[in-house]
Amino acid sequence: QKEVEQNSGPLSVPEGAIASLNCTYSDRGSQSFFWYRQYSGKSPELIMFIYSNGDKEDGRFTAQLNKASQYVSLLIRDSQPSDSATYLCAVGDSSYKLIFGSGTRLLVRP
Amino acid sequence: DAGVTQSPTHLIKTRGQHVTLRCSPISGHKSVSWYQQVLGQGPQFIFQYYEKEERGRGNFPDRFSARQFPNYSSELNVNALLLGDSALYLCASSFALAGEFGYEQYFGPGTRLTVT
Numbered sequence: 001q002k003e004v005e006q007n008s009g010p011l012s013v014p015e016g017a018i019a020s021l022n023c024t025y026s027d028r029g030s031q032s033f034f035w036y037r038q039y040s041g042k043s044p045e046l047i048m049f050i051y052s053n054g055d056k057e058d059g060r061f062t063a064q065l066n067k068a069s070q071y072v073s074l075l076i077r078d079s080q081p082s083d084s085a086t087y088l089c090a091v092g093d094s095s096y097k098l099i100f101g102s103g104t105r106l107l108v109r110p
Numbered sequence: 111d112a113g114v115t116q117s118p119t120h121l122i123k124t125r126g127q128h129v130t131l132r133c134s135p136i137s138g139h140k141s142v143s144w145y146q147q148v149l150g151q152g153p154q155f156i157f158q159y160y161e162k163e164e165r166g167r168g169n170f171p172d173r174f175s176a177r178q179f180p181n182y183s184s185e186l187n188v189n190a191l192l193l194g195d196s197a198l199y200l201c202a203s204s205f206a207l208a209g210e211f212g213y214e215q216y217f218g219p220g221t222r223l224t225v226t
Contacts, residue, residue, distance in 0.1 A: 004152075034214060043200055043217040044153065088152050096166040096207045097143070098215060100152030 002027045004091050006101035014109050019076040021104050023089030026070070032092035033065055033072045038103065039085045048074060079108045112137070114203050114218030122224045123191050131186040131221045135203030141165075142184040143215060144176055145200040153200055159184055160207050188223075196225045 003026040013019045021035075032051050036044035048063040050056045050072065056063045062075040072091075076083055086103040093099060115134045123129050135142050141160040145153035158166035159178035173189045182203075188195060199222075202215035 032214075036217075043198075043220045046214055046216055049214045090152075096158050096160075097155040097168065098153075099155070100145075102150070102152050 002091075002093055002099050004089055004099050004101040006087075006089050006104045008102060009105040010107045011104055012107045012109060013079050015079060015081060017079050017108075019079045019083065019106055019108070021074040021076070021087050021089075021106065023072045023074075023101055024070055025072070025089075025091045025099075027091065027093055027099075028067075028070060030067075030070075030091045030093055033063070034090040034092070034098065035061075035063060035072075035074045036088040036090060036100075037083075037085045038088055044088055076106075079106075081108045081110050084108045114201055114216055116199075116201050116218040116221050118221060119219065120222045120224075122226060124226055125191055125193060127191050128187065128189050129191060129223060131188075131199050131201075131223075132183065133186070133201030133203075133218060134183045135201075136216060139203040139205050139216075140182055141204045141207055141213070142178055142182065143202045143204070144184070144186045145202065145217075146170075147198045147200055147220075148196075156186070158207070165207060191225045193225050196223060198222050 035048040038044045050063040064073045088103045089101040090098040143158040144156040147153040155168035157176045198220045201218045204213040
């Protein structure tokens, strides 16, 4: 059973701080990794994807991938109250589907 | 450009009934995937279709079926509804097959199904 694990949170950070969200996965053969943001009552919104080891930056977001450790993370710099949401980690597998974690709830305090 | 669209937005059905959910992908996208999301959990994969062929199936009973049309839109059908089928049903589109080597997926707004 391929699994994606995330801490459910909530992760509470003050406005302006760096939020660090983490995800581990069980399938060593996984090749593609995605972060989605989901506001309450809404559908998931793609915010980052990464395929290679290392860091990928897009604005205030940085995705980090370490395939040897089977670990992917998302850093959000200068966190804003509007970043408060559930962040879903998803991993692509060889059967052409995404496997999602249960999500980490982020709360940014004004 | 329009994003992924889904209909209906909300649906209330009675146990034992049948339901059809519809999805139109982003223009130019040829792959559609269906997911079920229950409260407090991440989306669970149901099906992926690419060029009108089923290319992936999740661990769901045969009561769940889907198809993709020549214009790449898709339907998800669920027969003999159970209370446990109550969930948010999400459609996602991608340019080509999603999963192994990329082709990121973009989600529609979802259909909220309530089975009473």
